Amino acid sequence: MKALNIYISGLFIFFTTLGFGQKIENVSFTLGISADGNQVYNIYYDLIAPYDSIPCEIRVRVTAQEKIFYSAEVSGDAGNLVFPGKRKHIVWDHVKELIHYSGSVALNLEVSPNIKAPKFIKKGKSLTLEVDSIFSEGKKHTINLYRNGVPLAKLNELSNMGATIPAALPPKSKARKNYQIMISDGENNYYSNAFKVKPKVATFWKVLPIIAVPAYFIINNYLEDNKSLPEPPSNFGN
DSSP states (O other): OOOOOOEEEEEEEEEEEOSSSOEEEEEEEEEEEOTTSOEEEEEEEEEEOSOTTOOEEEEEEEEETTEEEEOSSEEESOEEEEOOEEEEEEEEOHHHHSTTOEEEEEEEEEEEESEEOOSEEETTOEEEEEEOTTSOTTSOEEEEEEETTEEEEEEEEESSOOSEEEEEOOTTOOSOSOEEEEEEOSSOEEEOOOBEEEOSSOHHHHHHHHHHHHHHHHHHHHHHTTOOOOOOOOOTTO
16 A cells, blocks of 8 residues: 655744643754555654642644634644653654645644642632543542642542532631642542732731831831921922
């Protein structure tokens, strides 16, 4: 059987992050030959994250003229449970995916964590996790709070996982960054993106009364002494 080849007049590869602290860098590609004799593209990239324990979903979005879709003909470091690291490798079978197509193609590499926690949460508030469907149903899962890789508390225990999971942080959780949620099924541990716990009251509003109180006494003393408040300074040079 004659090997089928298609012609791509130009291949452009971009990357997209979805705002959870993970990013793709150092993207490159080469042409190769598959086991059945067809050309394939080898895509290489570095997956950077605050912690190496964060599993991610990598998707390859294909733009061929007016048609935009996510590739189903990729293997290697694509799909779910891709962990951070250097020189990740995706094999794209463009012959199988773009049969009879001739023209330019653009690829976008998209990354998002498999367990998504909000980027920040106010102290004392609950949070909602977005969980991919890869996690086994019917297993008992424990939801745990970590910070800087150190376990802090067990938050919940679930028999069935849904697309979203509510979780309440311990009341004594400090306003700090680098928190993570860890989900365990007894065999495997999966971590969310890192997030920050913010104080209930912003620092500005804590400092404002300290500034306002001395100002009150200065103004009050002028009024008690029947003095006029000082005039504003004249314009420079007048």
